[in-house]
Amino acid sequence: MxxxxxxxxxxxxxxxxxxxxxxxxxxxxxxxxxxxxxxxxxxxxxxxxxxxxxxxxxxxxxxxxxxxxxxxxxxxxxxxxxxxxxxxxxxxxxxxxxxxxxxxxxxxxxxxxxxxxxxxxxxxxxxxxxxxxxxxxxxxxxxxxxxxxxxxxxxxxxxxxxxxxxxxxxxxxxxxxxxxALALPPGGSPSERDRLAGLAGSLPRPIVGVVGRLSQEKGVDLFLDACAVLVQKGLAFSALVAGDGPGRARLEAHCARLGLEARVRFLGHVYDVDVLYRMLDLLVLPSRSEGLPNTLLEAMQADVPIVATAVGAVPEVVGTSAAARLVTPGSAAALVEAIEHALTEGDLPEVAAARHEAMGRFSxxxxxxxxxxxxxxxxxxxxxxxxxxxxxxxx
CATH class of the missing domain: 3.40.50.2000 (Glycogen Phosphorylase B;)
Structure with a gap:
């Protein structure tokens, strides 16, 4: 019954x-x-x-x-x-x-x-x-x-x-x-907050980051490839990789091969994501495939500019607005161009307004x-x- x-x-x-x-x-x-x-x-x-x-x-x-x-x-x-x-x-x-x-x-x-x-x-x-x-x-x-x-x-x-x-x-x-789009979860220990605060104060700006599971479909290897090209082009920035997963050792080795140890920090899993997002000048979502990434909604909620691949629900969230810069998935060259434009142009008023508008559709x-x-x-x-x-x- x-x-x-x-x-x-x-x-x-x-x-x-x-x-x-x-x-x-x-x-x-x-x-x-x-x-x-x-x-x-x-x-x-x-x-x-x-x-x-x-x-x-x-x-x-x-x-x-x-x-x-x-x-x-x-x-x-x-x-x-x-x-x-x-x-x-x-x-x-x-x-x-x-x-x-x-x-x-x-x-x-x-x-x-x-x-x-x-x-x-x-x-x-x-x-x-x-x-x-x-x-x-x-x-x-x-x-x-x-x-x-x-x-x-x-x-x-x-x-x-x-x-x-x-x-x-x-x-x-x-x-x-x-x-x-949920409120950013509280969490993290005082030691983690101190560690993040220390990084925020010591790393050269701007700070670009990826947040998520470290596995093949998330495309972090493409982000590292893009960082290597941006360094060669003389762009000043620091990069953070927040998250853990089965691909971490492989990605750290790839980072070393590219000579990026001084530019890119692997943070592991970060519990205090509110502090993390406040550190970032740009979030990059380089995924090869996605559903609807919570990271995208969290970054929009935290008012962080975004470069993202056009996969899964990402184009549906962004729509025809300028809430994020969308690029072709699987292309490090496309990431290079979008990241460079985002960092040199800054957070334009119309982009920030588009993020706020998009948030209203995901309550x-x-x-x-x-x-x-x-x-x-x-x-x-x-x-x-x-x-x-x-x-x-x-x-």
Whole structure:
């Protein structure tokens, strides 16, 4: 029996989320989900966040973050890439919670929901697709599985119209819901703030930075190539790389080969992003592929000028405005030209005004309203018809 009758606004939903990709950090999708859960609570819907936690890893950073935000949550142990008991444990949690709708985030949550639905679970399923990484091969396989199994969900939510094209096989069940521009999260230790303050006072201006996961699809290697050319052209600047990930050692070696050790600092993961953005004169997003990067919204929120590749939802966020300088993805030469123009021209008034205008379209209120409408439409579907089979995702 459902906790809500079809057509009613859901009183309870659940969200399944994977372990943190980098232990000790709270991911952008979890920050977005937490803000959404609080907004839904104000609208009359309780959300239970079910966090998978890999056995042997440090305690999840998600749990204290959700606790502090006042969002109901529970931890379910995940024993590895193939853990058949995980679905059983999650199924027990969901039977007790009795949600009308279950949202999934990430391939493991998708696989669990798919299996439970095949076993007759009564709730409706909304699968969220946040994008993918291009390395290693195992990760690409998991994302392929994710896209394939999401074809069985009643709705698939993506971050951009570009991503929606990968789900053409879902026949009208795909919805684009943009991330919200959230307030920059507090965090960081006094020692980290002191370290950043020391850097801000000692590095030559202007300071150019990239912020995000250090993996192939983020294009940080292209940013380093562009920095090398800008140095050869005699442009004065300092560069920061904030973030961590599987590509860090390779990128640091690439930086050394280019002779950029005196210009580029690798900061690792930065918790106090508010201080970080205040240090930057220009943010560069050199990604080869994206969903809707939270870094883009954070930089606009912090009023930092931006150079970004035209991938994923980035052009949709910027629109036809001058909120960011967009360049062709995969081209270090295009980054060189855009960075040089941005630093020599400064932050033009019309560019700053365009950033402020764009922010109004990405409020948390709009994101909550979009989810409320999604839930309403899904529960109103006559008979709650489920997809008959899993389609093959477009490549």
């Amino acid at each position: 459902r906790s809500d009758e079809p057509g009613a606004f859901p009183k309870r939903i659940a969200a399944l989320v994977p372990p943190e990709a980098i232990p000790g950090t709270v991911s952008g999708p979890v920050r977005q989900l937490t803000a959404l859960a609080r907004g839904l609570q104000r609208a009359g819907t309780d959300c239970l966040v079910v966090v998978f936690h890999r056995r042997g890893q440090p305690p999840s950073a998600f749990a204290p973050y959700l606790q502090e935000a006042g969002v109901r949550h529970c931890i379910v142990e995940d024993r590895g890439p193939v853990d058949w008991r995980l679905a059983s444990h999650v199924g027990t949690v969901l039977r007790r919670w009795r949600p009308s709708i279950v949202q999934t985030h990430g391939y493991k949550a998708t696989a669990v929901a798919y299996l439970l639905r095949r076993l007759g679970a009564p709730w409706r399923w909304i699968g969220f697709f946040h994008g993918f990484t291009t390395e290693p091969l195992k990760a690409r396989f998991y994302h392929w599985v994710d896209r394939r199994l999401l074809g069985a969900a009643e709705r698939v939510v993506v971050m951009s119209h570009a991503q929606a094209r990968a789900f053409r096989h879902c026949d009208g069940r795909v919805r684009v819901i943009y991330n919200a 948390l209120e709009r994101r909550v309203e979009a989810h409320v409408q999604l839930y309403h439409d899904l529960l109103e579907e006559a008979g709650g018809v489920r997809p008959a089979c899993v389609g093959s995702p477009a490549r």
